[in-house]
Amino acid sequence: MKTIVIANQKGGSGKSTMTVHLAAAAEAARHGPVVISDTDPQGTAADWFNQRKKAGIETPRYSALTLSDLAGRVKALDEAGAAYLFIDTAPSIGAVNADLFALADLILIPLNPTPADLRALVKGLPLVRQSGKPFQFVLSRVRPNLRNNDGTAVALQSLGVVLTARMHERVIYAETFAHGKTALETDPKSTAAHEISALWTEIRKKIESKNS
Numbered sequence: 001m002k003t004i005v006i007a008n009q010k011g012g013s014g015k016s017t018m019t020v021h022l023a024a025a026a027e028a029a030r031h032g033p034v035v036i037s038d039t040d041p042q043g044t045a046a047d048w049f050n051q052r053k054k055a056g057i058e059t060p061r062y063s064a065l066t067l068s069d070l071a072g073r074v075k076a077l078d079e080a081g082a083a084y085l086f087i088d089t090a091p092s093i094g095a096v097n098a099d100l101f102a103l104a105d106l107i108l109i110p111l112n113p114t115p116a117d118l119r120a121l122v123k124g125l126p127l128v129r130q131s132g133k134p135f136q137f138v139l140s141r142v143r144p145n146l147r148n149n150d151g152t153a154v155a156l157q158s159l160g161v162v163l164t165a166r167m168h169e170r171v172i173y174a175e176t177f178a179h180g181k182t183a184l185e186t187d188p189k190s191t192a193a194h195e196i197s198a199l200w201t202e203i204r205k206k207i208e209s210k211n212s
């Protein structure tokens with residue numbers, strides 16, 4: 001099982017939206033079984049999962065993580081046959097995140113392409129680096145044709161790996177979330193569905209390669 005921790009201490013950077021969409025994309029591509037966990041007390045991804053269950057959709061699965069026994073729970077999911085575990089995290093830098101990073105095969109950092117988000121990132125990055133784990137940046141909530149977009153990507157390249165695929169600002173991401181759905185099942189032919197599938201393909205290729 002590969003564990004992907006989605007983290008950025010900046011609130012609203014798109015962590016929860018990206019977590020559930022990537023998990024659904026991995027399932028849709030038949031790379032599952034996929035499990036989502038939510039370690040954020042706000043419970044955004046857990047709420048999404050509860051709505052999804054009410055809508056009768058069974059995948060991805062959800063598993064609560066006990067913070068006092070993170071390693072044990074992750075091992076149990078691995079032994080139960082999960083292929084990928086996506087962990088959504090709180091907008092904070094603290095001991096919990098350090099513990100989660102220790103378990104990660106990959107730390108995924110969604111970032112809005114704004115100067116303020118870039119400055120906030122620089123403060124949180126030392127904790128990521130201390131973990132010694134591979135990390136990748138992905139531009140999120142990207143609005144087309146903003147000069148900030150490419151400028152942010154260039155600035156990020158000096159800090160680490162920046163994924164080519166981006167997640168744009170799209171109404172469908174926000175609207176489907178409230179109903180426990182994703183763009184993938186609401187409109188599988190949409191640009192959003194293609195975009196999120198491309199993002200998952202790029203992440204999977206990197207995580208499954210030895211040099212990730």
Ligand SMILES: Nc1ncnc2c1ncn2[C@@H]1O[C@H](COP(=O)(O)OP(=O)(O)OP(=O)(O)O)[C@@H](O)[C@H]1O
Binds near residue numbers: 044169
């Ligand atoms: N790509 C996107 N397109 C449109 N809306 C988005 C997108 N990503 C996130 N949003 C919206 O932005 C808000 C914040 O997104 P989200 O909850 O995913 O961020 P977060 O990083 O998990 O926030 P927090 O730090 O509070 O946990 C939500 O209202 C969500 O619907």
Ligand SMILES: [Mg+2]
Binds near residue numbers: 045
């Ligand atoms: Mg969140």
